[in-house]
Amino acid sequence: MRTTGWLLILVCAGLLRVRAQEGGKGGATTAVLAQEQAWSDAESRNDTGALEQIFDNALVFIEDGRLATKGECLARVPLAGSHPRQIVAAATAVHFFGSAAVVVGTYHELAVKDGKASPKAWRFIDTWVNKQGRWMLVAAGASPLPK
């Protein structure tokens, strides 16, 4: 969904208005969105231990054309904190395909660097796979939305 990269998230909120694409998936939808929220919360706390549990070992992460592995995503976290950032995310749909769930949505971030606020909006798509009852993030990507 989103990476904190080198910055600190102040607010992560609003996985709202979600529409499950298949009937009878309410529980799974809730569980997947709970993982999305757990991811945001872990990023905001710079909690690499929690992120380790959410990211699959083979995670593929693409943001703005750059590819990152699980190790690279985790390595970024301790560098957070120098510049505050606010993120508000909204998932718009959860799709289920076999043992995979796909979450599509947008997030808006407000990074503050050298006293200047820099707003940016992204479209994200995340793929989760249910492994032994636990939803693990196996792929995530985001493209910037036009201003």
Place this chain on the structure above:
Amino acid sequence: MISLLAWAGTSAGYAQAGFDADAESKIVAMEHVWAQAYTIKDPKALAAILDDGFVCVTSEGKVLSKAEVLADVRTYTALQILTESMLVHLHGDTAIVSGIFRTKGVEHGKPYTRRERFVDTWIYKNGQWVSVTTMVSFAGD
């Protein structure tokens, strides 16, 4: 009885290993079919490898359905699409493929080249692999 169980266990093990090995090459081949479908403007070929619930997020942040992608193929301006650095990760009946494609084409009479990074999700459904999502992001040169 013990022999039978041992044989069954071995067969299952081989089947799983064979399935995984074959899956990777099949998916990579279908990724190439996908790229070719764009260059020869063949929505029918693409329709066969995209799930009906397919979701695409473009480099511009647009969300497209399968029908919208198939319509897009007919008017696509690419003359050549080369796929590189493909990597497949298997997660049971789900596969994640990442890579880069380089596109050359002509738009409004002007030639262009694009380099984009993609991540695709495939699922094994009714005995075949179908793509359920793709996400593309400009990667620069």
